[in-house]
Amino acid sequence: MAVQLPGRFARRRPRTLRGRQIRTAYLFLTPALIFFAVFYYMPIADIVNTSLHTGPQADEFNGLGNYERAFDDPAARNSFTITLFFALGTTLGAIVFGLGLALLVNRPLRGRTAFRLALLVPYLTSVAVVGLLWRNILHPHLGILNRLLEELGLPTQQWLNTNPLATITVVTVWQIAGYTMILFLAGLQGIPEVYYEAAYVDGASTAQRFWRITLPLLTPTTLFVTVMSVITGLQAFGQAYIITNGGPANSSDLIVFHIFNVAFDSRDFGYSSALSVLLLIVIMVFTALQLRAGRRREVQY
Structure with missing residues (x-):
């Protein structure tokens, strides 16, 4: 019962x-x-606390003095500006080349699996190894690239001195293009084939199918690639440290490399912590703006 x-x-x-x-x-x-x-929140809190202090041991309370100094420091402003251009260049390059490679390897080509793996190898290689590799390739006297130009009868170039920011931007795009290719490839394979078939029956050309179907439906993937590329570009360090050492004349002085020099060369941990906090705020603002803009442009069929 x-x-x-x-x-x-x-x-x-x-x-x-x-x-x-x-x-x-x-x-x-x-x-x-x-x-x-x-490992995340406590170090951030410690950096924020350190940014409010000054002195060799960061033991003298300074309030917002380090932040005021950052806004008045021309070297810091120059470094932030250079980093923004670097992040913009690497993001655009990653999107354009990653999408182009994804469209290429998405076709039924012979050996495309091996081709995909070969394109992904640079991304799987550490920034230190890539930096050393390209520093040797671009060396003005011993580099392979200038040797090749000499063999072809063309003038050699000072790759690391003429426009170092463009050089490290191209190297970074070369390294991360394989990763963005994989992301775009996953997005392409997630688009239903019925959309393309219907557009083909309606007489749409290849270009029209790309602009009206492929690109709009890749908006979530493009948003993710954009956010991650901008964050990676703003946090880049190894390219400036290994390839150009921030030079010449601080023309490739990325902000993380600048913070590193302020902390460990000048031993000014309070000021370097303030720069780190400002960089964190910039990353958060850019990420929020990108997510908001991306959601507005998302297309669903």
Whole structure:
């Protein structure tokens, strides 16, 4: 014979089950929350606290003095400007070349799997190795590129001195294009073929199918690539440190490299922390603006 529980107990049981589920979820999330708290949030809080101090040991309270100094420092402004141009160049290059390569390898070509892997190898290689490789290739006297120009009877170039910012931008695009290609390739393969078939029946050309179907439906992928490329460009360090050393005349002094020099060459940890916080704010603002603009342009068929 079934026992009928009183109404208050019947109502309490689902609530207790819900509470157990919430406690279990937090129990599984606890290691990740501890990891983020120890290795992300606590260092950020420490940097913010350090940015409010000055002195060799960053032990003298300075309030917002370091931030005021950052806005008045021409070297910091120059470094931020250079980094913005670098991030813009690498983002546009990653989108254009990544999408172009994705369209190419998405076709039924012989050996396309090996071609995809070959294009992905630079991204899987560390920035240090890529930097050393290209520094040797672009060396004005011993580099392979200038040797090739000599063999062809063409004038050699001072690749690392004439326009170093463009040089490290091209090197960075070369390294990350394979990664963006994989992302765009996944987006292309997620577009239903029926759209292209219907457009073909309606007489749409290849260019019209690309502009009216492929590009609009790749908006989420393009948004993701844009956000990640901008963040990567703003945080770039190894290219300036290894390939150009920030020169000549600070023309490739990326902001993270500038922060590194302020912290470990000038031993000004308070000011370098303030620059780091400002960089974090810039990244957050750019990311929020890109996400907002991307959601407005998202197209659904």
